[in-house]
Amino acid sequence: INRSGKIDEEFYEELEEILISADVGVKTTTELLENVREEVLKKRVKEPAKVLDIIKKNIQEILGEGTSALNLEGVPPRVFLVVGVNGVGKTTTIGKLAYFLKQKGKTVLLAAGDTFRAAAIEQLEEWSRRAGAQIIKHQEGADAAAVAFDAVRAAKSRMIDVVIIDTAGRLQTKKNLMAEVSKIQRVVEKEVQGAPHEVLLILDATTGQNAVSQARLFGEAVNVTGLVLSKLDGTAKGGIVIAVRGELNVPVKFIGIGEQIGDLRVFNSEEFVKALFG
Amino acid sequence: SLTEKLQQAFKKLRGKGILSEKDVSEAVREVRLALLEADVNYKVVKEFIGKIRERAVGQEVMKSLTPAQQVVKIVSEEMTELMGGAKSSLVVADKPPTVIMLVGLQGAGKTTTAAKLARYFRNLGRRPLLVAADVYRPAAVQQLQSLGEKLKLPVFSMGEKVEPVNIVQGAVKRAQKEGYDQVIVDTAGRLHINEQLMEELKRMKETAEAHETLLVVDAMTGQDAVKVAEAFHEKLGLTGVILTKLDGDTRGGAALSVKAVTGCPIKFIGMGEKLEALEPFYPERMTSRILG
Ligand SMILES: Nc1nc2c(ncn2[C@@H]2O[C@H](COP(=O)(O)OP(=O)(O)OP(=O)(O)O)[C@@H](O)[C@H]2O)c(=O)[nH]1
């Protein structure tokens, strides 16, 4: 980056290209660069490398607030609800999360809440086997809220530490499907004090600006408490989380970096920002 | 809408029957913003704007249009032409079966689309054979088998312990022997940067002598669409693209990006999770969607 070695319009254009190419989006990129320009003038910055540090710091500040730790303290069972649009990696992330929690010595129960898609239950069953988690399932076509209810009941009676509820993928514009996740949230709310203790919205790192609409509409249907950015092992940078953070004001808690059970990492904003410009 | 934004931009200028360079510069700024917000790739936008500039400067504004509408007309025509081109129907092999391979990133919609295509052919009176060649994803084979059962269409599978190349080979042999018209191969999702898996796909395509290699792309894909499409095209030689999940509110700029960098026609779009939700691709409709 920056062949001319000075902070000129061409330099800012290069920064703009990097950010937009990383899916940061036009609006967010414009705001970030405006703030950077201000700071550069105010602090009389002369070297391009320093400008890069400023922008990285600004992005990190946006992303770094709030803890990326999971809500694991308190009376069990902790209830986690996992939502997101189709194909982003919900079921796989749940398998990885179950394994992650098992490594921490927790007992885990999975709820096969995707009662719609072909072989969704079988897919989650395979992950429960791999992770060493228990599973509650009904048959394909059953009421998803009923599965969630059943799972939370079972977790209480079996003294399970964490229940993770898988849900069917759904596009955020489908009102009836969004009403369904709201219902699942209400059902578990009634069953356990403070539940769901985590509502994780999974975002695919390859997603463009539609992520903002996803965040907004899922945020209206359920109390999203954290984001998981999946498929960061590809070439997409996942810059959409910056705008999504602005929309929902919840932290990124994990990133998915592959298809194997161990491919889950606690989010590190410094590493993320470094990779954004990498 | 873009037209409204352009009307605003043109309010400040005195367009007099011909689009001046200043008018056009003002207008392309708005067009550029609209395209980037729609997820069209940064470099594709740059190139596209260059074409618009060339076409628009000095253009006469038609009597029935405002300068803003004239620019939108130029942009729409240019984009529709870019995304249209040759009639995007599927290849039919001289000697059956026609082998169609679906490839793409994880979660794009390949398995669901494979079943949709099988249903499409069956409704045309053909006999398609679905092939469960994803041996990696948990329950992927069951997923395709379950969809096949719903459609009452056969699914060729050799379980999860056989190499995909051998599965494809077995499927084509079966299809030739039993007179199937199409062999529709569902493959495992994979990253374009995974050399081993990309090589596997190349060997599958060669073994099957695929007539169609279709890249399945999620319509909400952002800037990465270009890297992905280029890599798959370079490695395999794609013959077409299917854009999925267009039943949402994504603008779908990836369509323009993918077409621009590969030249491959978008042959179908996925408009829902149901197996009937497969539609032909209409460039004019995609254009107005992208322009918002
Ligand atoms: N490379 C990579 N692939 C991933 C990652 N997470 C999930 N996947 C893959 O993405 C695909 C979709 O994953 P699923 O877990 O089925 O996604 P989902 O959101 O549950 O999908 P639906 O239930 O159909 O909406 C699978 O092929 C996964 O292996 C990741 O972090 N990296």
Ligand SMILES: Nc1nc2c(ncn2[C@@H]2O[C@H](COP(=O)(O)OP(=O)(O)OP(=O)(O)O)[C@@H](O)[C@H]2O)c(=O)[nH]1
């Ligand atoms: N709304 C909508 N959902 C779709 C469409 N096409 C596929 N899906 C959904 O997207 C999710 C992923 O579809 P799959 O067919 O499993 O995707 P895939 O490419 O085979 O995934 P991998 O095999 O893991 O790479 C599922 O929930 C599908 O029901 C579509 O056109 N619209």
Ligand SMILES: [Mg+2]
């Ligand atoms: Mg799932």
Ligand SMILES: [Mg+2]
């Ligand atoms: Mg599949």
